[in-house]
Each structure stands twice: as structure tokens, then as C-alpha cells.
Amino acid sequence: MGKKVVRVMVEGGKANPGPPLGPTLSSLKLNVQEVVKAINEATKGFEGLSVPVEIHVDTSTKKYEIKVGVPTTTALLLKEAGASQFTGDPAHQKIGDLKMEQVIKVAILKKDKLTARTLRSAVKTVLGTARSIGLTVDGKDPKEVQKLVDEGFYDELLKKFETEWEKEVS
Numbered sequence: 001m002g003k004k005v006v007r008v009m010v011e012g013g014k015a016n017p018g019p020p021l022g023p024t025l026s027s028l029k030l031n032v033q034e035v036v037k038a039i040n041e042a043t044k045g046f047e048g049l050s051v052p053v054e055i056h057v058d059t060s061t062k063k064y065e066i067k068v069g070v071p072t073t074t075a076l077l078l079k080e081a082g083a084s085q086f087t088g089d090p091a092h093q094k095i096g097d098l099k100m101e102q103v104i105k106v107a108i109l110k111k112d113k114l115t116a117r118t119l120r121s122a123v124k125t126v127l128g129t130a131r132s133i134g135l136t137v138d139g140k141d142p143k144e145v146q147k148l149v150d151e152g153f154y155d156e157l158l159k160k161f162e163t164e165w166e167k168e169v170s
Helices: 021-027 032-046 073-081 100-109 119-132 142-150 155-169
Strands: 003-011 050-058 063-068 096-098 135-137
Touching: 003 021, 021 032, 032 050, 032 063, 073 096, 073 100, 073 119, 096 100, 100 119, 100 155, 119 135, 119 142, 119 155, 135 142
Parallel strands: 096 135
Antiparallel strands: 003 050, 050 063
């Protein structure tokens, strides 16, 4: 027959056999409960976040492979800050503060989706997102932190994470 790809957004660790997932999987003659359990296991690290999931199905053998994407940069930053979505003016109302280590962690998680070639560039991109949603970093405006990154203020900290970035990128 061939291969099919089912793409869904699920809440991390909380996929269920209801629509749209259940009917789609059963039309492919898969064990819905087994697939849902596998998705929940694969996404439990993203609890509380919407996660893109692809289920690659070989329709002749009924074997499947689950590929878990990464939530949006905004969602990851909000989770790190323990903040909820904010719809006000991020320039005037701050919704949370992050440590630079948390920004670096998000940059490493998003490495495949960012066009940045270096950890430094990825961190600056994530800082831009943090600023646009009203987060501060180490108590400072992320734009100010970007300048500090350029000036080398965070070089030692970035070096600690370089190996993790290199490992993840290659």
C-alpha cells in the first residue's frame, strides 16, 4: 500500500483517543490505545504545552514511528518563566523573569528550527522573542542582554553549553 503521515497537535503527555486522532488512527487499522500511549510517553516532557507530533505509518505492515516536534519558542519561554500567555503591551508590562541559563536551554531545544549557526546567535534570537512577549532576563530588558552577549559578558556561560549545542546540531 504505502506510507502515510498523520500530523497532530497534542498537549504534552495528554493525547487521547478522541477526535481527530482516534478516528484517523483507526481508519489506518492501528491500535489506537497503543499509539496514544506511545505519544503520551514521547511527549510527557512537554506537559502543559502544545506539541506537534507526526505518526509515520507503513499501511501494509501497520508499523508506525512517532516523531515529536518542539513547542514554539514562545511556549517554551513562558513555561520556563512560569508565566501564562500575555496579551497586553510587553514594552510596559513584564510577565516574568528568566535566568540566562533558561534562555540558553530554550535556544538548544529550538536549534533545528532556528537559522542560527552558533549558540550565541540562537540565544540572541530567543532573547528577541522573550522581549516581544514581556519577559526580562536576569532582571534586564532582553535588548540590553543582547548587547551584553555581543560584548562578551556571557562568554563563559555560553562556553559551558557549547558542547551541548555542537552535539545537538551535528
